[in-house]
Amino acid sequence: MGEIKLESKVPKGELAEKWTKYRGSMNLVAPNNKRRIDVIVVGTGLAGASAAATLGELGYNVKVFTFHDSPRRAHSIAAQGGINAAKNYQNDGDSTYRLFYDTIKGGDYRSREANVYRLAEVSTEIIDQCVAQGVPFAREYGGLLANRSFGGVQVSRTFYARGQTGQQLLIGAYQALSRQASTGKCKIYNRHEMLDIVKIDGKARGIITRNLLTGEIERHSAHCVVLATGGYGNVFYLSTNAMGSNVSAAWRAVRRGALMANPCFTQIHPTCIPVSGDYQSKLTLMSESLRNDGRVWVPKKMDDVMAIREGRMNGNDVPEEDRDYYLERRYPAFGNLVPRDVASRAAKVACDEGHGVSPTGLAVFLDFAAAIERYGKAEAFSLGVANPSEAKIRELGEKIVKNKYGNLFQMYEKITGEDPYKVPMKIFPAVHYTMGGLWVDYNLETNVPGLFALGEANFSDHGANRLGASALMQGLADGYFVIPYTIGTFLSGEIRTPQITTDGPEFEEAENAVKARLERLMGVQGNQSVESFHRRLGKIVWEYCGMSRNAEGLKKGQQLIRELREEFYRDVYVPGDMNEYNPELEKATRVADFLELGETMMVDALNRNESCGGHFREEYRSEEGEAKRDDVNYTYVAAWQWTDKDEIVLHKEDLDFKNVELKTRSYK
Amino acid sequence: MDMKLRLKIWRQKNAESKGHFETYEVNANEHMSFLEMLDVLNEQLISEKKEPVVFEHDCREGICGSCSMVINGRPHGPVQGTTTCQVHMRTFKNGDTITIEPYRAGAFPVIKDLSVDRSSFDRIIQAGGFISVNTGQAPDGNALPIEKEQAEKAFDAAACIGCGACVAACPNGSAMLFTSAKVSHLSLVPQGQVEHSKRVQDMVAQMDKEGFGMCSNTGACEAECPKEISIENIARLNRAYMGSVFGSQK
Amino acid sequence: MWIFNFLFKSSIGRKLVMSLTGLFLITFLVVHLIGNLQLLYGDDGATFNQYAYFMTNNPLIKFTSYGLYFFIILHTIQGLMIAFFNKQASASKYAVNTNENSSWASKKMALLGTIILVFLFIHMGDFWFRMKIGWISYVEYPGYDVEIANLYERVVITYSKLWIVIIYLLGLLGLAFHLNHGFASAFQTLGLNHKKYTPLINGLGKAYSILIPLGFAIIPIYIYFINR
Known part of the structure; x- marks a missing residue:
């Protein structure tokens, strides 16, 4: 392969006018031509469903693929906290620029300015669109939309629907998609997994899928392919991702020439329920909104720590002066609301120093006692209760907290069996989101012409760390408001291209390659389950490429993953048959791809000799132990190519900051 | 232990x-x-x-x-x-x-072991479970205030996760709780009013076509719903359906 | 036609038929009970027999009674067809069954309805049919031109047999359970579910389902014991 030139294709002009001007001058596809053009969308989460629905509305013939039994089950549904938009409904100084700036700063200056500005710009339209679709956002008594604040920002710009914002937004997008399905503009292929991309003359022209119920390998063609297949957090095995979330679609694109950008930028969410045992299959997130009212702490004295671990006392028994509210101590300006990466790392430091409060030593307290008291007093006052007793204050306070976080508290109690109204919650960071993803330009097109990537599947907007409530924003921005325009830049050149036939040699080759891969996996007939390999991979990635990394560990990690991959193809056991419903085979293809991605992550993390956002290299930190960026040498996107000879090759896109000054992020 | x-x-x-x-x-x-x-x-x-x-x-x-x-x-x-x-x-x-x-219901055939086919739910939504608004047509989000209690009620119905437990629990294999929750979600917000009558008729027609049983108000669906969706929604659907049959031209 | 499609093809319309006919029958039961309680008047049936004569000869009531027969038949046929359809829609049964999520009666409406239907045949055979074909004695009361059927005597004869009393009590038990679910259910089907009123309707339904069958049950028991 020749040298790959990474062109960001960012339009010229003032930052604030780029998108408007570009939209007004880009090439379009006329309605009569749209009818003749086919588009494949893979994935039906927020980005995929919204893109498919909107492209269908515009008149394209859309084929939508999901491995789920229904588009509505995509993991966007699990997002709890909310969605950001620069509406400034609260009159607290929010603006497009501020949202842009917060996102760039929160991302530790490793994202592309123009993309982020566009994201902030269209954020307001997303809220309007969702309200019109009937999304039941939280409202004030006056009937207007309510907002709450989130980590890393100083304004209230997060719109929410209880603790199920992702669900409600996804249902909105799913309904829009269903509407297009009813008109025939979108054809939905449920229970179909994409296993390869088909390129004809260098352009993405189709995909190979496996019908998960019958095992049939199918060819599907289109004028272009849009991937909206989510992130790769499950490379860690334990994450807050759904069990089925995987990297395979994106990775297959990489194996066909696309580049994987910044794969080491993974987000560790600070407030998850701690691991309880080896059998654990996934981690459960507790919305970050809890940090609005919860105070994070660990006991100062080791005696208390040990007593708590052994169950001899609980958090409430520790006197106030023996508690270390370490976030408030270390970051007085933002306190418990520091960005996710900072909060996670601080928890790790507290536990590394031995103050962890669960039997495994890997948990810190998130305490609502102060909030309950504060709300209780205020409520007693507003109800006119004179000299309320402590019990009364508690009762009133618990009621308020229940209104705000009831479903989260309930979920916590279901999982842990402990009542968080009575004893402090125990939390620990867990892998949650991956900022890295397929490299895309301003049009969201990968370096493979005609292959687009949206949402978490691309790398473009969050840099090295994502702010809370921004994932939903990006997914819907890409799907509703960006791709419907930018896809025209490619398709306007394709209006004379007739329908793509699936009979060509390229489809033949891709189908055979898929079959060969499946046969290879089925043929090993070894002794270890797919799950056991996935667990081992996850442990390696978490150990060496988790919350903190160092060169030596990363090299070791890469070596271990290579060995594991070799062992996988020698000793994996996939039961059943290829030509039937076989979830174990599905897992096997996904783990095979995770094994390659995991290695790429190690290489990327080793290459990036700095600490930024979610990527913390122990060698690169300030005297106070905070992350230390190297803007001179690493202000670039590291986009990795996986060659035919299994080499991992770096390509760089330099990031050019014209509108913001690169500063050390400080939340002190 | x-x-x-x-x-x-x-x-x-x-x-x-x-x-x-x-x-x-x-x-x-x-x-x-x-x-x-x-x-x-x-x-x-x-x-x-x-x-x-x-x-x-x-x-x-x-x-x-x-x-x-x-x-x-x-x-x-x-x-x-x-x-x-x-x-x-x-x-x-x-x-x-x-x-x-596995769930046992006529409209949910078993695929393998404990897995069943619930695609009938998708078809009910496709029959009319949406608000017809193209991307870009929306007015400002705050242009239309919605009473807090009304929004909460819509949310209660919208909390449905489409798991099908209601159908599985129902001795009649009826999908009334699912369909009614979907109809309620959209009919309780003012944006959904425009297509209300057509939506109700189309979704119920599709539900009937899929071979779901008829509701006999046992309340088993409500008791087993993991999101605790109330059969109040079923009453609302009944009302809405009768209203649309008698009150519309269609 | 749309109304036919609605009432006999659409799931909600078919249920509406059940609800409306059910409510009519519920109303009928009250009238029937009030009338029958005259059996306990203690005047050797004079009041009751005259009441029965009025009920069988007044043209308006006669007309209503045809409506009643029609609704009973409609309720029965529609109910059995729904039950048959639902049996198919619910596919096979679970190996483990639980009553934790719904009442026994609510799941056995068709069975209970069938018990009531069988009881109804027996009941009609005992009185209505005998009267129609004249297997009954007649009495004279002042103020009447004709002899009128001594239905009271027939009731006393019928309820003097213990096994018949037991059959009646069983039939009424079935009715109690049927009403226990049916009363509130009829309102839910009509779309009447309200935070404030539904608990009231439910309470009323429970009370009705106990009091009405109990009221009917008193009659055979009382007569059986009084005539021993």
Whole structure:
């Protein structure tokens, strides 16, 4: 392969006018031509469903693929906290620029300015669109939309629907998609997994899928392919991702020439329920909104720590002066609301120093006692209760907290069996989101012409760390408001291209390659389950490429993953048959791809000799132990190519900051 | 605490074949989720080179609606307002025998073991479960205030995760709770009023076409719904449907 | 036609038929009970027999009674067809069954309805049919031109047999359970579900389902014991 030139294709002009001007001058596809053009969308989460629905509305013939039994089950549904938009409904100084700036700063200056500005710009339209679709956002008594604040920002710009914002937004997008399905503009292929991309003359022209119920390998063609297949957090095995979330679609694109950008930028969410045992299959997130009212702490004295671990006392028994509210101590300006990466790392430091409060030593307290008291007093006052007793204050306070976080508290109690109204919650960071993803330009097109990537599947907007409530924003921005325009830049050149036939040699080759891969996996007939390999991979990635990394560990990690991959193809056991419903085979293809991605992550993390956002290299930190960026040498996107000879090759896109000054992020 | 369990699990090769129960022994512990306990069983089966039990699951945090099984006669098991994936083994006792079956309803044919085909739900939504607004047509989000209580009510209905427990629990295999929750969500917000009448008729017609049974108000759906959606929605649907039949031109 | 499609093809319309006919029958039961309680008047049936004569000869009531027969038949046929359809829609049964999520009666409405239907045949055979074909004695009362049927005597004869009393009590038990679910259910089907009123309707339904069958049950029991 020749040298790959990474062109960001960012339009010229003032930052604030780029998108408007570009939209007004880009090439379009006329309605009569749209009818003749086919588009494949893979994935039906927020980005995929919204893109498919909107492209269908515009008149394209859309084929939508999901491995789920229904588009509505995509993991966007699990997002709890909310969605950001620069509406400034609260009159607290929010603006497009501020949202842009917060996102760039929160991302530790490793994202592309123009993309982020566009994201902030269209954020307001997303809220309007969702309200019109009937999304039941939280409202004030006056009937207007309510907002709450989130980590890393100083304004209230997060719109929410209880603790199920992702669900409600996804249902909105799913309904829009269903509407297009009813008109025939979108054809939905449920229970179909994409296993390869088909390129004809260098352009993405189709995909190979496996019908998960019958095992049939199918060819599907289109004028272009849009991937909206989510992130790769499950490379860690334990994450807050759904069990089925995987990297395979994106990775297959990489194996066909696309580049994987910044794969080491993974987000560790600070407030998850701690691991309880080896059998654990996934981690459960507790919305970050809890940090609005919860105070994070660990006991100062080791005696208390040990007593708590052994169950001899609980958090409430520790006197106030023996508690270390370490976030408030270390970051007085933002306190418990520091960005996710900072909060996670601080928890790790507290536990590394031995103050962890669960039997495994890997948990810190998130305490609502102060909030309950504060709300209780205020409520007693507003109800006119004179000299309320402590019990009364508690009762009133618990009621308020229940209104705000009831479903989260309930979920916590279901999982842990402990009542968080009575004893402090125990939390620990867990892998949650991956900022890295397929490299895309301003049009969201990968370096493979005609292959687009949206949402978490691309790398473009969050840099090295994502702010809370921004994932939903990006997914819907890409799907509703960006791709419907930018896809025209490619398709306007394709209006004379007739329908793509699936009979060509390229489809033949891709189908055979898929079959060969499946046969290879089925043929090993070894002794270890797919799950056991996935667990081992996850442990390696978490150990060496988790919350903190160092060169030596990363090299070791890469070596271990290579060995594991070799062992996988020698000793994996996939039961059943290829030509039937076989979830174990599905897992096997996904783990095979995770094994390659995991290695790429190690290489990327080793290459990036700095600490930024979610990527913390122990060698690169300030005297106070905070992350230390190297803007001179690493202000670039590291986009990795996986060659035919299994080499991992770096390509760089330099990031050019014209509108913001690169500063050390400080939340002190 | 470790526990030893006997599992009676429905095994069925495919839609055409006749299923049967098989009994397995499994060692679990009280902190495991129900699905993690099944993971342990499957790992055990794989190590014996037997076919693992197929069951649907994904998010494992009670929101995607994938899990579909009937535990000791109850969809999603014994815990009120909880999906299977959120049921933890501390609910059971050491030495218990647990019977696990797929959802059984005419409109939900078994695909394999504990997995059933719920695509009929998608078709009900496609019949009219949406508000027809193209991207870009929306007025400002605050242009139309909605009473807080009304928005909360719409949310209560919209909380449906489409898992199908209502159908599984219903002695008639009726999908009224699902359909009514969907209709209610959209009819309780002012944006949904415009298409209300048509939506109600089309969705009910599709529901009937899919072969779901007729509601006899047993309330089993409401009792088993993991999101505790109320049969008040069914009454609302009845009202809306009659209103649209008698009150519209169609 | 749309109304036919609605009432006999659409699921909600078919249920509406059940609800409306059910409510009519519920109303009928009250009238029937009030009338029958005259059996306990203690005047050797004079009041009751005259009441029965009025009920069988007044043209308006006669007309209503045809409506009643029609609604009973409609309720029965529609109910059985729904039950048959639902049996198919619910596919096979679970190996473990639980009553934790719904009442026994609510799931056995068709069975209970069938018990009531059988009882109805027996009941009609005992009185209505005998009267129609004249297997009954007649009495004279002042103020009447004709002899009128001594239905009271027939009732006393019928309820003097213990096994018949037991059959009646069983039939009424079935009715009690049927009403226990049916009363509130009829309102839910009509779309009447309200935070404030539904608990009231439910309470009323429970009370009705106990009091009405109990009221009917008193009659055979009282007569059986009084005539021993």
